[in-house]
Every structure is written in structure tokens, then in C-alpha cells.
Amino acid sequence: MENKLKDKKGLTEEAFLAAYDVNAFEHPSVTVDMLLLTIGEKEADDIRKLPEKELRVLLVKRAEHPYLGCWAVPGGFIGMKEGLREAVQRKIKDETGVADIYFEQLYTLGEDQEEVMRDPRTRVISVAYMALVDQTKIRPKAHDTTEDVKWFTVKKTFNRVEKEDASYSEIYTLSLESEDGKDKMDYEVTESHSTQSIYPIRKVSYKAQEKNKGHLGFDHYKLIDKAIERLKNKIEYTSLAFTLLPEQFTLSELQKVYEVILDKKLVKANFRRKISPMVIKTDSIQKSGHRPANYYTYNKDWRHNFME
Amino acid sequence: MENKLKDKKGLTEEAFLAAYDVNAFEHPSVTVDMLLLTIGEKEADDIRKLPEKELRVLLVKRAEHPYLGCWAVPGGFIGMKEGLREAVQRKIKDETGVADIYFEQLYTLGEDQEEVMRDPRTRVISVAYMALVDQTKIRPKAHDTTEDVKWFTVKKTFNRVEKEDASYSEIYTLSLESEDGKDKMDYEVTESHSTQSIYPIRKVSYKAQEKNKGHLGFDHYKLIDKAIERLKNKIEYTSLAFTLLPEQFTLSELQKVYEVILDKKLVKANFRRKISPMVIKTDSIQKSGHRPANYYTYNKDWRHNFME
DNA sequence: ATAATAGTGTCTATAAGACAGTATAAC
DNA sequence: GTTATACTGTCTTATAGACACTATTAT
Numbered sequence: 175m176e177n178k179l180k181d182k183k184g185l186t187e188e189a190f191l192a193a194y195d196v197n198a199f200e201h202p203s204v205t206v207d208m209l210l211l212t213i214g215e216k217e218a219d220d221i222r223k224l225p226e227k228e229l230r231v232l233l234v235k236r237a238e239h240p241y242l243g244c245w246a247v248p249g250g251f252i253g254m255k256e257g258l259r260e261a262v263q264r265k266i267k268d269e270t271g272v273a274d275i276y277f278e279q280l281y282t283l284g285e286d287q288e289e290v291m292r293d294p295r296t297r298v299i300s301v302a303y304m305a306l307v308d309q310t311k312i313r314p315k316a317h318d319t320t321e322d323v324k325w326f327t328v329k330k331t332f333n334r335v336e337k338e339d340a341s342y343s344e345i346y347t348l349s350l351e352s353e354d355g356k357d358k359m360d361y362e363v364t365e366s367h368s369t370q371s372i373y374p375i376r377k378v379s380y381k382a383q384e385k386n387k388g389h390l391g392f393d394h395y396k397l398i399d400k401a402i403e404r405l406k407n408k409i410e411y412t413s414l415a416f417t418l419l420p421e422q423f424t425l426s427e428l429q430k431v432y433e434v435i436l437d438k439k440l441v442k443a444n445f446r447r448k449i450s451p452m453v454i455k456t457d458s459i460q461k462s463g464h465r466p467a468n469y470y471t472y473n474k475d476w477r478h479n480f481m482e
Numbered sequence: 483m484e485n486k487l488k489d490k491k492g493l494t495e496e497a498f499l500a501a502y503d504v505n506a507f508e509h510p511s512v513t514v515d516m517l518l519l520t521i522g523e524k525e526a527d528d529i530r531k532l533p534e535k536e537l538r539v540l541l542v543k544r545a546e547h548p549y550l551g552c553w554a555v556p557g558g559f560i561g562m563k564e565g566l567r568e569a570v571q572r573k574i575k576d577e578t579g580v581a582d583i584y585f586e587q588l589y590t591l592g593e594d595q596e597e598v599m600r601d602p603r604t605r606v607i608s609v610a611y612m613a614l615v616d617q618t619k620i621r622p623k624a625h626d627t628t629e630d631v632k633w634f635t636v637k638k639t640f641n642r643v644e645k646e647d648a649s650y651s652e653i654y655t656l657s658l659e660s661e662d663g664k665d666k667m668d669y670e671v672t673e674s675h676s677t678q679s680i681y682p683i684r685k686v687s688y689k690a691q692e693k694n695k696g697h698l699g700f701d702h703y704k705l706i707d708k709a710i711e712r713l714k715n716k717i718e719y720t721s722l723a724f725t726l727l728p729e730q731f732t733l734s735e736l737q738k739v740y741e742v743i744l745d746k747k748l749v750k751a752n753f754r755r756k757i758s759p760m761v762i763k764t765d766s767i768q769k770s771g772h773r774p775a776n777y778y779t780y781n782k783d784w785r786h787n788f789m790e
Numbered sequence: 791a792t793a794a795t796a797g798t799g800t801c802t803a804t805a806a807g808a809c810a811g812t813a814t815a816a817c
Numbered sequence: 818g819t820t821a822t823a824c825t826g827t828c829t830t831a832t833a834g835a836c837a838c839t840a841t842t843a844t
Contacts, residue, residue: 179550181550182546187602191548201509201512202560204509204510220821223821223822237489238490239489240499251507254508254509254510255605257594257595258593259593276680279589279593282590285568286566286568287568290564294499295499299609301607369782370782372725372729372782373614373725374720413682424823441809442824443808443827446824446825448805461816462821462822463817463821464815464816464820464823465813465823465824474680528793530794531795733797734795749834749835751834751837770795772841772843773794773842774795774796775797776796793843793844796840800837802833802835803833804832804833805830806830806831806832807829807830808828809826809827810826811824811825811826812823812824813825814821814824815822816820817818817819
């Protein structure tokens with residue numbers, strides 16, 4: 175649509191745009207952050223036992239100011255002519271060497287006064303994305319702006335509830351530990367909910383623990399926390415679990431993925447009944463030190479059969 | 483934490499920050515957009531009948547380029563020292579005169595190439611928020627940058643499914659109509675889902691209809707669509723419905739709110755059974771041309787009794 | 791009486807949870 | 818046989834859906 179209307183100053187759109195001065199105001203910077211999550215396996219001591227699974231996030235050790243030497247979620251400034259998703263795509267390629275990965279928008283940082291100061295360089299709005307991968311498919315590598323890359327095991331454990339007059343708080347520990355055990359950061363997470371308001375008012379605060387080996391840069395603990403929450407939520411009604419596994423998997427492996435993310439044990443028979451429409455049995459078999467298991471694949475037309 | 487480490491160029495953080503030139507790169511602009519949603523009532527012809535309810539969104543008629551004369555979701559540039567939420571809070575106050583309103587982050591626009599060009603002035607990243615209000619509490623007003631403000635009834639109706647080789651598409655009509663009926667915009671929404679990939683790939687496209695009276699600026703149809711979807715999703719497991727009603731309401735009113743948002747009829751007895759833990763009976767009564775109804779309020783400690 | 795809505799009781803269908811049992815491999 | 822996991826059947830309980838019935842007001 176060509177807009178020939180004139181504004182209050184008598185300008186057409188064309189004239190207005192020609193006169194528009196982008197630099198009349200100061201602009202914030204915009205970055206993307208990428209939470210790359212995966213399910214890793216802890217090598218079992220007994221060969222006959224199945225390996226335990228755990229949730230992991232990819233962190234890079236920063237080789238540049240600010241937060242030089244700290245661990246952080248990979249990310250960076252976006253180009254002027256680059257879409258946010260495209261920027262994330264580029265980061266994923268840089269970080270992992272792979273292009274075809276599931277990711278979705280998670281949360282945009284820069285909401286309140288505290289977050290206005292989140293980067294000492296300038297005002298930074300950061301759009302965070304959550305990406306999910308099968309760990310066996312990728313091999314992360316450090317590059318110019320990063321000194322190291324590691325997978326960190328993520329765990330969020332419940333501590334206690336505190337009741338106040340107008341609110342109650344749930345207190346958790348969010349812990350991050352690198353595979354080699356050299357870096358370990360814990361955060362105390364306090365989620366307070368107002369009991370006064372009609373609508374949910376939720377304030378979350380984070381406190382780094384004294385004994386931490388290593389530091390997490392920026393306010394990235396917020397992103398990790400958000401990502402866990404989102405994943406926990408969505409895994410129940412989507413097919414996201416399958417993005418964390420190879421194309422072929424056993425039902426026990428699948429169950430462990432659910433158990434790690436939901437953070438609770440599931441009853442085998444019930445689990446199998448529930449996910450049966452989402453999977454297809456293959457003729458391959460996984461051999462092991464006990465009864466062999468059937469391999470399954472994701473049933474690609476699960477969705478449209480179950481939404482009318 | 484004071485960071486005394488030196489980077490590759492031998493600079494401390496302090497020296498690095500002193501030398502940091504914000505203007506070394508061009509920056510995108512950042513705006514917030516605010517989707518203010520409410521439940522409105524269509525005046526019934528028969529006094530004895532209860533009024534029908536419908537979902538409405540607040541749109542402003544732009545008095546400035548670009549999209550001068552078009553309807554748009556209210557919004558604007560953020561200040562350098564202003565948090566995103568704070569900017570939205572300010573807009574809400576400007577637009578409605580009220581401060582205490584529920585709102586949450588919805589979605590950040592600017593994801594792909596098409597969205598890089600979404601504003602003819604410059605590259606604009608827009609962080610959209612969804613706000614929910616009881617329509618009786620507020621009185622929207624136009625101001626300097628807007629020529630008019632109106633509530634638009636929002637409806638999304640299903641048309642058909644089209645099956646292709648590697649995908650299937652659901653086609654909907656998204657319609658917006660002002661209370662006075664003078665402005666009416668329809669969009670054909672095509673949601674295609676890939677049937678090939680392990681993970682959900684969903685592409686949505688929008689097409690304005692020829693017969694439209696009035697235009698919607700920018701890509702704001704995307705936001706309206708996202709907001710409907712979010713609301714539909716969250717109303718089932720949150721207390722958001724109560725933000726759309728006065729403090730006291732009848733169970734029939736509450737049921738109508740759910741029906742409008744979920745876009746289906748509910749069975750009264752079952753609905754009441756399900757929401758009973760969320761509400762408290764008051765001693766007030768609503769008189770009308772039939773059996774009077776009890777007023778209820780939201781049960782503020784519904785949440786923590788139902789999450790262990 | 792009638793129109794219109796308020797409010798309740800109960801039967802049925804479906805899904806979730808618990809648990810016990812059998813099967814099959816390596817050692 | 819033992820260990821460790823794979824896989825299945827069935828009972829119980831909880832939840833969702835359908836439907837019928839009674840109650841109360843204004844006109």
C-alpha cells in the first residue's frame with residue numbers, strides 16, 4: 175500500500191522518511207543469547223548397568239571484557255540486517271559446527287532497572303533462545319572470543335518454603351557443574367509469590383554461593399532457570415524430547431529423558447502407555463548385558479492425528 | 483566482583499570500558515508493543531437475557547508516519563535508561579490512565595529477513611507484551627501521536643486444512659472489528675506444519691483481505707494472533723481469567739470468559755466443579771430478570787494449595 | 791404460567807497411577 | 818542361578834464429559 179497521506183507537518187511518508195534521523199536518539203544495543211541444552215550420560219561403573227542421564231547446558235569461558243574469564247551463555251551482537259533467528263543460527267554453527275538444530279525464542283532480558291545495568295558497556299537488550307540437541311551429534315569448539323567451551327550439568331533442587339504475611343517464597347538451589355568437575359557454580363534461587371493480588375506476581379532473585387569455583391557472567395543464571403522451566407513445561411505436551419535423542423532410541427532412554435527433565439521417577443508401564451502413539455517400533459535391537467531392547471523412532475504424524 | 487584480569491590487548495576491565503566506543507557499530511532501535519486485551523459485552527436486545535461476551539484488543543489510529551492513518555497496537559521506543567517493563571507500564575498509564583494491570587512478555591519481533599524490514603525508518607526490534615484488564619475499569623484516550631483509540635473485537639475462525647506432500651496447513655480467518663462497526667480488518671492465516679522433521683517446524687503467513695475497511699500497521703496481526711494463542715493456552719492452568727473480570731463476578735460470567743477464550747461451549751456443572759477450588763462465594767447477589775446469581779471472588783491462595 | 795438463568799446430583803467414559811508378573815540377555 | 822533390564826496385564830483411583838433435574842426470579 176502506497177501511503178499518500180500527510181502528517182501534521184504536511185509531510186508525505188516519503189518526505190518523512192527522507193528527513194528521518196536515526197541518530198536523533200541514542201539506541202540500546204541488541205544481542206542474542208543461545209541456551210544450548212542437551213541430555214548427557216554419566217558413564218556407569220558396571221557395564222551391565224545403563225548410564226544415568228542428566229541435563230546439560232553449553233557455556234563458554236569469555237576471552238573478552240566484560241566478564242573476562244567468566245562462564246557465560248554463548249551470544250553476541252546482532253547485525254543491522256540480520257534477523258534474530260539468523261543470528262542464533264550463525265552462533266549455533268560457530269559453536270557446534272552443525273546447522274540443523276531445533277531452537278525457539280525464550281525470553282528477552284532488559285525488563286527492569288536492575289537489568290538496564292546488566293552490561294557495563296552500554297544498555298543491552300538481549301533476546302535469548304533455547305536450542306535442543308542430541309549431544310552425540312555435536313562437538314563444541316572454542317574460537318576467538320572464547321577461551322574454552324564446556325558442558326555443564328544443570329540441576330535445580332528444592333530447599334524449603336518460607337511463609338510471610340503477604341507472600342510465600344520457594345527456595346531452590348540451581349547448580350552448574352562442568353563435566354570434569356573443575357568448575358562448579360551454585361545459586362540460591364528465591365521465588366516469591368504474592369498472596370494478595372488477583373493476578374500472579376512472581377519475583378525471582380538469585381544469589382551466587384561463596385564456595386563457587388568459577389563465575390557465571392551477566393545475569394545468565396536467569397536464562398538457565400527460564401530454560402529449565404520452559405522445557406519442563408513443554409515436554410509434557412510437545413515432541414521436544416525427541417530432539418534430545420538420536421533418531422533411534424529405546425523406550426528406557428526416552429523415559430530417562432522425561433525423568434531428568436521432569437525431575438521425578440516415572441512408572442514404566444504407564445509411561446509406555448502414554449507415549450505409545452508418539453513412537454514407532456523399528457526392527458533394530460539394542461544389545462547389552464541384559465535383555466535386549468527394541469529401538470523406536472518418533473512417529474512424525476503424531477501431531478495431526480491428535481489435534482482435531 | 484572486581485575484575486582485575488587483562489584481556490588479549492593487556493587491558494583491564496576498567497581500561498577496556500573507558501576505551502569502549504558504543505558508536506563503533508550501528509544499532510537497531512528497540513520498541514515495546516502492548517497488546518491490551520479485555521472481555522467486552524455486546525448489549526443484549528432482551529433485558530432478561532445475559533449479555534454475550536467477546537474478546538477485544540485495544541488499537542490506536544496512528545497520527546504519525548509510518549503507517550499514518552493505520553490502526554496499530556500501541557507502543558513506542560524505549561528510553562536508554564528505561565526497562566522494557568517500565569516502558570510498557572508507562573504506555574499503559576498513557577493509554578488507559580490506570581497503573582495496576584497484569585502484563586507479561588509475549589514475543590520479540592525481528593526474527594527473520596522479512597521482519598528486518600518491518601519498519602521503513604530503520605531496523606526495529608520490538609518486544610511485545612500482553613496486558614489483561616477488566617474493561618469496566620478503564621477509559622482509553624487518544625493523545626498526541628494517535629488520532630483515535632478503539633476496542634476491536636477479535637475472532638479467529640477455522641476454515642480448512644490443506645494437505646501437501648511434506649506438510650499440512652491449517653487455514654484460519656483472523657477478524658478485527660471496531661465496536662462501532664466502522665473499521666473491520668480480516669486476515670487469512672495459514673499455519674503450515676512440516677510432517678518430515680523430528681521437531682515441530684511451523685510457518686505462519688498472513689494475508690489482508692480485499693474488502694477490509696481500515697488497515698493494520700506493521701506486522702501487528704502477528705502479535706494479536708500470538709496473544710490469542712497464549713491466552714488460550716494459559717487460561718487452562720493459571721488464574722489469568724480473573725484479571726479480565728471485576729473483583730466480584732458470577733460463575734456464569736466466569737464461564738463465559740472461558741468460553742470466549744477457549745472458543746467452545748462448556749457444560750455448566752462440569753465447569754463449576756473444576757473451578758470451584760479457585761473461587762470463594764460472597765454474600766452479595768446479582769439481581770436480574772431471572773433467578774439471582776451469587777457473586778464470587780478469586781480464592782487468592784488457590785495456587786499454593788494445589789502445587790506441592 | 792413462562793422465559794431465562796442458577797445451581798446440584800449422578801452416571802459413564804477415559805485417563806492416570808500403582809503394582810505384580812513374565813521374558814530375555816550376559817555372566 | 819543371579820543381575821539387570823525389557824515388556825505386559827490388570828486393578829484401582831481420579832478426572833472429564835454428558836445429561837437430567839430442581840430452584841428462583843421478573844413479567
